[in-house]
Amino acid sequence: MKYLYLTFFSLLGMAGSAQTLTQNIRGTLSDADSKQPLVGATVFVAGSVPVKGTVTDQSGRFLLEQIPLGRTRLELRLVGYEQRQVSNIVVDAGREVVLDLVMQEATTQLNEVVVTATENKGEAQNDMALLSGRSISLDETKRYAGGFNDPAMILSNFAGVTNNSTGSNEVIVRGNSPKYVQWRLEGVEITNPNHFADQNSVGGGVSALNNNLLATSDFYTGAFSAEYGDVLSGVYDVKLRSGNNQQFQSILGLGILGADVTLEGPFRKDYQGSFLANYRYSTIGLLSDIGLVDIEGGAPTFQDGAFKLSLPTKKAGSFSLFGLGGLSKVYLADFNPGTAPIPGNQSARETIRKDYDKRSFLINAGLSHRLQISKNGSLLTLLSFSGNGINEDIDQFDVIKIRDDAGQWLRDSLENKRPNYKSRLNNTNYRASITYNNKLNVRNRIEAGAKFAYNNFSYAQSFLDDSTGAPQVLSDFKEGIATLRNFVSWKYRAGNTVTIVVGLHNMNVLYNKKSTLEPRLAMRWNAGSRGIVNAGYGLHSTMDRVHNYFAKVKQPNGSYTEPNRNLGLLKAHHFVAGYEYRLTENLRIKAEGYYQHLYNLPVENSDTSSYATINEGQDFRYVELVNKGKGRNYGIELTIERFFDKNYYFLINSSLYQSKYTPLDGKERNTAYADNYLVNVLAGKEFSNLGRKHNKTISLNAKVFFGGGKKYIPLLRNSAGQVTSEPESGTIWDYDKAYENKIDDIYQVTFSASYKVNKRKTTRELFLNIDNITNRRSRISEYYDDSKSGSVGYFTQFGIFPNLMYRIYL
Structure with missing residues (x-):
């Protein structure tokens, strides 16, 4: 049989009768372009005997009851639409499956003929984005080794x-700085969603996003469609799933990183609306708070929460309220730069x-409203507020040094406490925004929109100038x-x-009257039944980043100026071409080449300087x-993928x-992110129907990563190779040799495993993830x-890190 059904038996009272454990699959089905619900479409479980199927109602809703546990595949059919398959739907005892699905109208309209479309797994859901993008499903965020419960880490696969292999979850796309990645939540731009983030938003230690709430999301690496602006590097368009609008469900989790609870359910039985909410508190912080562990200097702690309220109406459209927030803190006594990158003198x-x-x-909090204003036209309105502080x-x-009479060290005495660095950043x-979408006909669709943003910044930074012993102001503005x-x-x-998708984006900075007109063009050709050219x-x-615009630059006479207030926009031409060939339904080979020409980059106004802001991370400098x-x-890029x-x-x-x-010295250099090569090898196997009751599943996954080391700025050395840096005078780095070389290549092996048990009303899972299992410590x-x-x-690769989590689905 093509599909295996998981069959479970349990004793029911004295009768001892056996029963197959099942669960429901429910959802909605709509037109991919117009977003209108599709009525009368058949939805059935592929390979089911007898056939388990249903037909969508007037609102496009469907319900499949008593589906056996395990992985299943749905087939969607409607006359005049391309037939669609939805694979790898995980059906567990502890929760109903809720899906939001779409179908594409066929360009060739033949009555009573079903047009079959190949299931292009992995393609971005946004059909205005034809290249350099892919979808990331919830199943993948849980399955791939190294992406344990962190939507940011999954991207590096x-x-x-x-x-950068230091334990940070920054996202480096095609050699671009991670600060130019745009994060979006439910279509709205948000702050860097990571705890312990820095002012450049290049990364953090732990994501505040929890994959318990995620729906299938899209990630783009270049040549973005016209709706995406104010971005050079990559776009991660994160989507939250809707809560179950028929029954209450919950997820309880406890792990090394955190303990969390997820709740979802309907507001009332006669209403199609739902809620979904999650809260998490760091486990190490919790243990420290209750006195079970004592970490010298204090434990790094964090807490976060997210929610989504789905609020449909009969005539006024559909509303959605969503949010994401987090708090984090860390105190490190007697800190050494080799522990983690921090601001100031390294x-x-x-x-x-x-x-x-x-x-x-x-x-981050937002309100979205979708209103169908005609049969094929709709308006999407978004209002949001976001903020972050560091x-x-x-x-x-x-x-x-306190020593005895013989000169032996006894202890250290600390004197003359003074601030080395102080920063207060609040945004x-x-x-x-408003977006109009209209499906003119089966061949033509238009989309247009406007987005307004007002950003309020309050920055105050200073550091201790070792050469003078006095504090120096870096920034001070509102x-x-x-x-x-x-x-x-x-x-x-x-x-x-x-x-073909043609578009135009217009960017306007009202503060200093900078603007651009940005053309966009993408083409896809289905070359036969298996090949795709784009x-x-x-x-x-x-x-x-705003601190560069208002940086205070110290002059030789001791005064300060702000010479960068009129900085223009950074710009880049992106060119992309690729070919994909589907060897089978589940196996593809994909190759994509790209060229990005960046210009208008902010560099130091000196013909002897190597400094450019595209390289800044924690090692920022405030110069003209x-x-x-x-x-x-x-x-x-070459990809071989078996789904x-x-x-x-x-x-x-x-x-x-x-x-x-x-930069201005005219010498072409590597950027700080020019690793030159990377290789990922991932594989996994699932063993299902295990145990006497056939109700257990074990999943094993592994990842091997090879990468070129990060380019760096070396210490000053003489001709004999001896270090001649003088921190007291501020002369530490050899900027003439900036980013010429790396120290070590990066190699890392990651392993993960999960053990799942289905009971009559619950599902229980135990997850184990071990990063850098060989404990390799390459120098970065x-x-x-x-x-x-x-x-x-040496600042080195992050060492071995095990992460364990237990979850129960109720």
């Missing part, structure tokens, strides 16, 4: 995407001690910046083989900038690429440390 001296204290928050303090002490953002973005897109389907172009622009830098990213079927999958991808920039960069041999310390 795909071609062209990596992180050096360590035996005579100086530094204590680091960081507190941060993030909040407070950082580094206190510095002089260390006095609040208000956004409103400013509001408004932007207005407009776009229009037209999609044309020339039969069932060629699709190509596209886009002009993209973005503002740099001009938009005269340029860069180029180019490469080729999950018959209880196994594998994913192999590799990327060869270059990432270059040229170096810093000055006079306590180490040669005064060189």
